[in-house]
Amino acid sequence: MTKFVYSVFQRVATARLLRKMCLLALTVPFLASATIGLATTRENERENENKPYAIGLWGDLPYSPAQAVGVIKLIEDMNSQRLAFTVHDGDLKAGSNSLCDEALYTQSLGYFNALKAPAAFTPGDNDWTDCDRPSNGGFSSRERLDRERQVFFSTKFSLGQRQLVQAVQTAPLCLGVSGAVPCVENRRWSVGKVTYVTLNIPGSCNNLCDTAIDPEEYAARNAANIAWMRETFRVAKARNSAAVMLISQANPGWDLTDPTRAPLRDPNTLVQTDGQPDGYKDFLLALREQVIAFRKPVAYVHGDSHYYRIDKPFLDAQGRRLENFTRVETFGNSAANGTNDVQWVKVTVNPRSREVFSYQEQIVPSNRVAVPAP
Numbered sequence: 001m002t003k004f005v006y007s008v009f010q011r012v013a014t015a016r017l018l019r020k021m022c023l024l025a026l027t028v029p030f031l032a033s034a035t036i037g038l039a040t041t042r043e044n045e046r047e048n049e050n051k052p053y054a055i056g057l058w059g060d061l062p063y064s065p066a067q068a069v070g071v072i073k074l075i076e077d078m079n080s081q082r083l084a085f086t087v088h089d090g091d092l093k094a095g096s097n098s099l100c101d102e103a104l105y106t107q108s109l110g111y112f113n114a115l116k117a118p119a120a121f122t123p124g125d126n127d128w129t130d131c132d133r134p135s136n137g138g139f140s141s142r143e144r145l146d147r148e149r150q151v152f153f154s155t156k157f158s159l160g161q162r163q164l165v166q167a168v169q170t171a172p173l174c175l176g177v178s179g180a181v182p183c184v185e186n187r188r189w190s191v192g193k194v195t196y197v198t199l200n201i202p203g204s205c206n207n208l209c210d211t212a213i214d215p216e217e218y219a220a221r222n223a224a225n226i227a228w229m230r231e232t233f234r235v236a237k238a239r240n241s242a243a244v245m246l247i248s249q250a251n252p253g254w255d256l257t258d259p260t261r262a263p264l265r266d267p268n269t270l271v272q273t274d275g276q277p278d279g280y281k282d283f284l285l286a287l288r289e290q291v292i293a294f295r296k297p298v299a300y301v302h303g304d305s306h307y308y309r310i311d312k313p314f315l316d317a318q319g320r321r322l323e324n325f326t327r328v329e330t331f332g333n334s335a336a337n338g339t340n341d342v343q344w345v346k347v348t349v350n351p352r353s354r355e356v357f358s359y360q361e362q363i364v365p366s367n368r369v370a371v372p373a374p
Contacts, residue, residue: 049193052350054081056117056362059089059124059249059303060332061342063098067333068107070342070367075114077364078344083117084191085164089303089330090124090202090249100131100139105151112152112159119160123148123185124249124303125202125210132212141207142217145185146176153184164189167235173224174200175217183224188232193351194243195236199225201248203304205263206279218279226286233290243297243349243356246287251304251329252280254313261305267315291325292316297356299326299347306332306341310359328359339367 056078062068078086092108093100104127112119128148131139157163169186188197200221204210207218229246236244253263253272264274270285272278291298291314300314307329314325334341348358365373 050351051192052348052352053084053191055191055347055349056081056083056086056344057089057247057301057328057330057347058086058344059330060091060306061088062092063094063333063335064338066338067342070339070364071111072114073339073366074342074344074364075111077362079114079116081346083346084349085118085120085158086115086160087120087122087196087198087247087301088112089247089301090122091126091303091332092124093126094333095126095130095136096133097135098126099137100127100144101137105147109151109159113161115160116162117160118158118162118164120158120164120166120187120189120196120198120247121152122198122247122249123200123202125204125207129202129204129207130210133210140177141212141214142175142177146181149176149181149184153187158187158189164191169224169228171224173220173227175220180220183221183228186224186228188228188235190239190241192349193239193241194245194349194356195232195239195241196245196247197229197232199229199246199248201225201250201252201280201283203250205277206250208277208279213277222279222283226283229283229287230290233294236294241296242351243299244294245299245301245357247301249303250280251302252284254284254327255315257313261307267313268317268319288314288316288322291322295324297324297326299328299357301328301330303330303332305329306334308341308343308345308361326357331361337369339364340369342367 062071093104112121128145129141130136131144132141156166156168158166166187166189169183172180172182174181174183185200207214251262253265255267256264263272263276265272270281272281308331309329311327312321313327314322316322330345331341331343343364344362346360346362
């Protein structure tokens with residue numbers, strides 16, 4: 001009896017062992033295949049992160065009915081190219097003798113949503129700060145900015161026919177008509193291995209000069225901008241971004257060389273020297289600190305002075321040029337020449353390249369005035 005029981009137990013144990021071996025034989029290839037598949041997926045993700053793509057930059061448009069027609073042509077030109085996204089860097093209209101009314105925001109929203117690519121926007125002085133000028137309707141600047149936040153920034157998505165999900169500065173750090181409000185116009189997003197950020201930094205001394213200046217509004221928003229900018233560099237470092245691009249409206253002035261288009265500024269101390277209220281020094285000091293610490297390419301896109309250029313005007317405190325920093329100023333209104341400067345800038349973004357960004361002006365054929373297209 002004992003031998004029989006032992007024999008039964010032995011057969012059962014053998015059967016169990018055989019089943020386990022069969023299961024192992026089936027599982028090992030599956031696990032190996034899954035591991036290979038996971039590695040392939042990760043490799044594909046890395047490959048996609050490093051793929052080149054193009055974006056479109058424009059701003060300070062339109063300032064007249066003729067330029068409004070030109071903007072339609074500009075949008076058609078953008079739509080004819082494959083763009084990852086577009087950004088308008090502020091000023092939806094002329095600074096004077098043009099109303100900051102609902103029709104302005106409706107027209108502008110129509111422009112952005114006519115773009116096939118995701119469309120980002122950052123406010124400019126002409127569409128909120130300067131709205132308190134009598135010739136612009138004598139609006140409250142804070143109320144107009146509140147309205148822009150409702151029209152253009154009511155969700156976490158970009159504008160445009162395709163949309164991007166954007167991180168939003170939701171902390172109530174800015175000021176509106178009724179007090180503290182979220183700075184929802186400040187956005188951040190990534191495409192591939194590059195981080196992008198918009199900051200509400202308008203002209204007219206950043207709301208410290210012109211009609212009905214508002215130091216309290218400036219102070220709150222400036223602190224919020226600095227916090228959002230610093231957070232952006234932290235995020236970029238954490239995700240190992242290859243580069244950062246910042247987009248705002250104002251030309252803050254970088255040095256003493258350009259008095260016709262920007263505030264004069266000591267390039268070493270970043271102190272404004274022309275006697276005008278300085279709404280940019282504290283931000284520029286914080287930006288310089290972050291640019292130096294980041295070490296990788298940083299592009300700063302703005303409009304405001306209506307003069308297309310790409311240069312390196314940012315110096316450190318010892319007067320040495322920041323090699324990893326590039327200023328990009330987009331085309332803008334050319335009042336005397338109609339659609340002459342109703343153009344845009346195409347940026348090719350290649351995370352695998354050393355400088356990441358390369359720039360090409362896009363002259364819309366139907367907007368050429370001085371030398372019409374052949």
